Amino acid sequence: MSKNNKATKIGICIVAELLIVVFSIMFIASFYGKYGSDIKTTTTFEDGVPSQKVYSCPITVKKSGNYVLSGGWGGTTFDSTPKYITGFVLRAPDDSVQMAFTAGILYFDSPIKLQKGTYKLEYHVIADLDSYNEFIRKYDVKGQDYPLNELPKIEAMKGYNGSFDMQYKINIDRSDFFYGISAVIIGMLVMTPIIIMLFIAVSTDGELKSKVDERQERVNSKAASLGFFVAVAEMVLFADYQMVVDASGARLPIQSGVIAFALVVIAICVFTTYSILHDGYFALNINKTWTIVVQAVLAVILLALGVYYIVKDEIIVEGVFTYKGVTLICGIALLYLFVIYLVKYLIDKRGENA
């Protein structure tokens, strides 16, 4: 590698690192302006009357501004969806009603202006039509009434004895222009250095096509066959498993799309593992160190995103592993490849010493 070429690569590396640092700072800053409330309740009904009619929890807004409300709620177990209605009331720090609603995703009235201070979220248990009408009137609920065809369900609560476990989750996120632009910039800052680093990793003297020798071609061909057969075996097993699950009426603990994606990732990992362990993976004209560095950086970013989603309870929702876990799967796969590089390095080292 010429001195000029090396200097360019080092320069690009420094710029990429600086961008990553800026991204990290902005990523941390983006948490400022995100508030959440998560509450679990157990309501026992005796003859249709709830043991507790109102649950409440505080939510502190640290900066005045426009916010978007979003959230969801439901039974904590699959079979515990209640027939009663929950009325939500957001009270300002001075106890006045900021907004009230009875159902649906809360984007309808968003964004709303919130002042700095501690708000109170109230969850009203509404188990009969009179209470429902009273709630609508008392809190002046407009435009977000529970769909009329859903209301008859409330009749099922008449004389009901038993209890429901519920989980309510409300998020309040900043909706200012700056935050929207930040998201775009963050996206660009993440993608640009990755693309640059990938280009450097796969190119030598401007050539993009990777060159492998005859032995590597043979190794990669065997690796591809192995990966293909693993993929076929996985598909057969998955189809079998899905049929059993469908027949039993059970619910899959992982979304089908995520399983399909994971199976593809496993097949790719099998291909790559064989290729790395038999010295077929790295092309002759590829920069091995750069490739490993890029994959390590990608692994860290994807794992960080995965951990972020775990902390936010977005990967496992109501006991189901959702599509947001895809980033985590990719991160784990890249980390696994990193371990394979290490294993291969140690095997080679041992061979040299022997």
Place this chain on the structure above:
Amino acid sequence: MKNLKLKAARAGKDMSQDELAKQCGVSRQTINAIEKGDYNPTINLCIAICKALGKTLDELFWDDEE
């Protein structure tokens, strides 16, 4: 079966596996695999190796025991 003739010829020319690999346009691991007898090269690669080491095919790849 190990190809000791190749290893000896390479050592005779004071070349490393990496240097020979670069001259032949293959990876160092491929030269290593040929020397260890783990890989049978094609005739094209055999010729490239012979040219790099200044030897004939017989000298490097003919099995005298046969």
